[in-house]
Amino acid sequence: MNKQWHNYFIYLLAFTSGFSIMGIELLGGRILAPYFGSSVHVWGSIITVFMLALSLGYLFGGRLSLHNPSLKRYGTIFIFAGLCLLPLAYFSTPILELVFDNIEDSRYGSLLASMGLFFIPSIILGMISPYSVRLLVTNEAESGKVAGALYFISTLGSALGTLATSFYFVLWFNVDTIILSYCFVLMILGVCAVLVNKMEASYVAQPQA
Amino acid sequence: MLLNRKLNVLLFAFTAAIFSQTVTAKPVVIKEERSLYQNVFVEDDGDKRCLKFSVKRRTSSQSCMFKSQPKKVVFNYTKFAMSALVFKAKPERVLIIGLGGGTLSNNLLDLYPEIEIDNVEIDPAVVSVAVDYFGFKQTAKVKTHIQDGRIFIKRAQRKKLQYDLIILDAFNGEYIPEHLLTKEFLQESKSLLKDDGILVANTFSSSKLYHHESATYHDVFGDFYSIRKSNNVGNRVLVVGKSLLDQQAIATNAEALKQPLATFGVDLEETFEYITFEPNKVTEYRVLTDQYSPANLL
Numbered sequence: 001m002n003k004q005w006h007n008y009f010i011y012l013l014a015f016t017s018g019f020s021i022m023g024i025e026l027l028g029g030r031i032l033a034p035y036f037g038s039s040v041h042v043w044g045s046i047i048t049v050f051m052l053a054l055s056l057g058y059l060f061g062g063r064l065s066l067h068n069p070s071l072k073r074y075g076t077i078f079i080f081a082g083l084c085l086l087p088l089a090y091f092s093t094p095i096l097e098l099v100f101d102n103i104e105d106s107r108y109g110s111l112l113a114s115m116g117l118f119f120i121p122s123i124i125l126g127m128i129s130p131y132s133v134r135l136l137v138t139n140e141a142e143s144g145k146v147a148g149a150l151y152f153i154s155t156l157g158s159a160l161g162t163l164a165t166s167f168y169f170v171l172w173f174n175v176d177t178i179i180l181s182y183c184f185v186l187m188i189l190g191v192c193a194v195l196v197n198k199m200e201a202s203y204v205a206q207p208q209a
Numbered sequence: 210m211l212l213n214r215k216l217n218v219l220l221f222a223f224t225a226a227i228f229s230q231t232v233t234a235k236p237v238v239i240k241e242e243r244s245l246y247q248n249v250f251v252e253d254d255g256d257k258r259c260l261k262f263s264v265k266r267r268t269s270s271q272s273c274m275f276k277s278q279p280k281k282v283v284f285n286y287t288k289f290a291m292s293a294l295v296f297k298a299k300p301e302r303v304l305i306i307g308l309g310g311g312t313l314s315n316n317l318l319d320l321y322p323e324i325e326i327d328n329v330e331i332d333p334a335v336v337s338v339a340v341d342y343f344g345f346k347q348t349a350k351v352k353t354h355i356q357d358g359r360i361f362i363k364r365a366q367r368k369k370l371q372y373d374l375i376i377l378d379a380f381n382g383e384y385i386p387e388h389l390l391t392k393e394f395l396q397e398s399k400s401l402l403k404d405d406g407i408l409v410a411n412t413f414s415s416s417k418l419y420h421h422e423s424a425t426y427h428d429v430f431g432d433f434y435s436i437r438k439s440n441n442v443g444n445r446v447l448v449v450g451k452s453l454l455d456q457q458a459i460a461t462n463a464e465a466l467k468q469p470l471a472t473f474g475v476d477l478e479e480t481f482e483y484i485t486f487e488p489n490k491v492t493e494y495r496v497l498t499d500q501y502s503p504a505n506l507l
Contacts, residue, residue, distance in 0.1 A: 033388035037357030174500035
């Protein structure tokens with residue numbers, strides 16, 4: 001894969017992670033509504049948890065990029081993100097029931113339930129942006145431009161993820177189906193990243209072949 | 210002299226204009242409150258007072274009453290909901306989701322002074338307007354819970370509360386709380402019904418949602434009765450239960466209720482023409498669930 005396609009591939013992955021973060025955040029409202037209603041405080045809980053998790057994710061992603069940054073590790077983040085989203089489709093009911101039975105106030109109930117359901121996957125998804133910047137930047141002078149382009153792509157993904165999920169996906173599919181689709185897309189892209197890394201490594205190993 | 214007469218004519222025209230304006234008085238908004246959920250208005254139009262969630266749209270009246278005869282029911286759907294008492298005479302414990310002006314609660318209390326009612330309303334502004342402008346009565350046995358209907362029902366389920374009558378009136382015509390129109394929600398509501406209890410739902414009679422709604426109610430309750438005017442406008446009141454009364458028992462209840470309901474301006478004989486039995490059927494329309502509930506998009 002030449003340098004240009006290599007970078008396009010990273011942008012595609014960043015776009016997809018932006019898309020799925022907001023898609024999942026939006027479905028969060030749906031998942032919590034039967035237990036906590038859909039008032040403004042429920043959205044407050046969801047947004048708080050996502051913002052908190054993303055902020056930590058940025059921090060951790062940046063730290064992680066210091067040690068042997070590679071497309072392989074980048075892909076592994078995607079695979080983990082997909083895995084951590086799986087419980088959302090399979091175990092959200094017992095988690096919600098547990099919180100509902102133990103916390104009367106629907107503000108703290110929705111906050112705690114959001115924590116339990118979305119905190120970890122959102123942290124991992126948050127790690128992707130700074131790591132992408134690390135993989136794309138080759139010199140100091142262009143670092144701002146690269147970061148700008150990266151934010152552009154991933155936030156555009158978020159905008160489209162919000163729109164597509166709220167306007168169309170909920171009209172066509174079950175909530176769990178949409179979440180599982182996000183899981184699989186993230187994991188497949190992660191595996192692709194690992195494979196591309198392998199391919200490039202073998203190409204570099206025998207350049208004269 | 211001439212000037213004087215001209216002035217007189219002018220004065221006459223002026224008074225006439227003012228007078229005619231008071232006769233055909235425009236509706237006046239006498240109370241306006243912005244809440245977390247909506248803008249709540251109280252509008253007086255002559256003798257008629259209405260609770261509205263928007264003054265722009267004509268169809269947005271949530272609850273109306275005649276100030277001179279507060280007992281008289283204004284809306285058809287309220288009449289239909291009260292007529293549904295023929296399916297469950299003398300309810301002792303009642304749950305009402307969605308307060309509006311408190312008309313249904315007041316009327317039930319009036320009919321059965323011993324009744325226990327749990328009113329559930331999400332918006333505190335609606336409750337205070339109901340009390341201040343619509344004479345909504347709260348007693349030791351008639352309570353109001355400011356809570357989301359779904360949360361109240363889930364909590365009630367855990368407390369093992371049981372009701373003779375549940376009235377769902379939470380849809381304001383512009384926005385549907387989607388989590389109150391799913392199979393799981395109806396199953397939870399059903400679990401709060403006594404064996405001979407009924408659930409009465411004020412729903413829609415137009416749009417594609419109608420079919421999805423029917424499919425969902427059929428899925429949980431099987432056969433049901435619906436009360437609606439034959440033309441496809443306005444509301445449709447559904448009557449469902451674990452088991453529904455037979456014709457004979459309904460007729461007996463109707464005989465006993467005819468007089469009391471007439472005092473509210475409800476003509477049972479007229480309502481009976483609008484009741485249809487809707488047997489459970491297979492449809493192509495998808496049942497709404499917590500997983501699939503795009504009610505506002507249908």
